[in-house]
Amino acid sequence: AQTVTQSQPEMSVQEAETVTLSCTYDTSESDYYLFWYKQPPSRQMILVIRQEAYKQQNATENRFSVNFQKAAKSFSLKISDSQLGDAAMYFCAYRRDDSNYQLIWGAGTKLIIKP
Amino acid sequence: SQTIHQWPATLVQPVGSPLSLECTVEGTSNPNLYWYRQAAGRGLQLLFYSVGIGQISSEVPQNLSASRPQDRQFILSSKKLLLSDSGFYLCAWRELGTKETQYFGPGTRLLVL
Numbered sequence: 001a002q003t004v005t006q007s008q009p010e011m012s013v014q015e016a017e018t019v020t021l022s023c024t025y026d027t028s029e030s031d032y033y034l035f036w037y038k039q040p041p042s043r044q045m046i047l048v049i050r051q052e053a054y055k056q057q058n059a060t061e062n063r064f065s066v067n068f069q070k071a072a073k074s075f076s077l078k079i080s081d082s083q084l085g086d087a088a089m090y091f092c093a094y095r096r097d098d099s100n101y102q103l104i105w106g107a108g109t110k111l112i113i114k115p
Numbered sequence: 116s117q118t119i120h121q122w123p124a125t126l127v128q129p130v131g132s133p134l135s136l137e138c139t140v141e142g143t144s145n146p147n148l149y150w151y152r153q154a155a156g157r158g159l160q161l162l163f164y165s166v167g168i169g170q171i172s173s174e175v176p177q178n179l180s181a182s183r184p185q186d187r188q189f190i191l192s193s194k195k196l197l198l199s200d201s202g203f204y205l206c207a208w209r210e211l212g213t214k215e216t217q218y219f220g221p222g223t224r225l226l227v228l
Contacts, residue, residue, distance in 0.1 A: 035216065043203055045159075045219035091158060103217060105158035 002027045004094050006106035013082045014114050020067075021077045021109050023092030029053075033095045034068065034075045035103070040088040048090070051075065079111075087113045117142035121206050121220040128227055134179075134193040136223050138206030141187065146208040148189040149217060150181055153203040165189060201227045 003026045013019035025034070036048040051059045051068050058066050063083075067076045079086055092106040118141045128134060140146050147166055151159040161174045163181035171181050178197060182190045189206060203224055207217040 037219075042221070043153075043224075044221045045205060045207075047216050047218065050216055103159070103161065107158050108156075 002029075002094055002096070002104045004092055004104050004106040006090075006092055006109050008109045009107075010110040010112065012112040012114055013079075015084060016081055018078060018080045019082055019111065021079075021090050021092075021111065023075045023077070023106055025073050025075065025092075025094050025104075027073070027094065027096075029096055031096075034066075035093040035095070036064070036066070036075075036077045037091045037093060038086075038088045039091065039108070040085075045091075049077065082113050084113050084115060087111055117208070117218070119206060119208055119218060119220040121204075121223050123223060124221065125224045126226070128196050128225065130198055130227055131195045134191070134196050134200070134225070136191040136204055136206075136225075138189040138191075138220055139187055140208045143187070143208065143210055145186060146210060148183065149207040149209075150189065150191050151205040151207065153205060153222075155202070159205065163191070196227045198227050201225055 005024045007022055011019055032053045034051045038046045038048045049059050049061045049064050049066055051066055053070060058068050063080045065078045089108045089110050091108045094104045120139050122137055149164045150162040152162055153159050163171055163173055165171050165183045168183050168186055178193055180192050203222050205222045206220040209217045
């Protein structure tokens with residue numbers, strides 16, 4: 001069965017600096033999708049970035065980028081120029097290419113931004 | 116553009132009372148719809164998903180049920196709430212037939228006393 005592991009329960013970073021959140025997953029599939037979601041104190045789940053496993057190029061969305069290492073089954077999120085509004089829980093999630101529904105979620109990492 | 120609504124935003128209910136949470140989506144047709152529960156400080160647990168009107172699949176046996184009476188409406192219900200039903204309930208949608216991302220509603224905080 002697929003699993004997603006986020007080994008950092010909490011991370012902190014100084015405002016304007018860069019932080020990397022780690023995520024590893026276990027799967028025997030070759031085609032799948034990986035996601036990072038952000039959950040601020042309002043608790044609404046917001047998509048940050050998405051990566052298709054068949055794409056070698058790492059996804060980027062403004063200050064957010066991923067380091068996708070397919071062989072190592074690693075999917076880390078880098079946040080550059082951290083801002084106070086980035087403070088939130090960050091969840092990594094996995095979905096099989098042929099699945100209608102099944103998102104497998106990590107336990108989350110709480111990101112604290114220090115002013 | 117598509118939007119997803121959930122209500123109520125917050126609900127406090129006594130043990131043994133019924134429950135009805137509603138989720139509606141605007142700006143899309145035939146979406147896949149999902150109900151998730153999130154316990155405090157934890158990840159998401161998929162409860163139900165639906166690929167069409169009247170089509171519900173359950174992921175976790177429990178005293179909750181779901182219904183989809185209309186294309187863009189998804190309802191989570193219970194006849195008798197348990198203390199363990201407390202949590203944060205999130206509804207999500209995905210465009211049917213695509214491989215696009217799931218997008219989430221604002222959620223409902225449920226406290227069962």
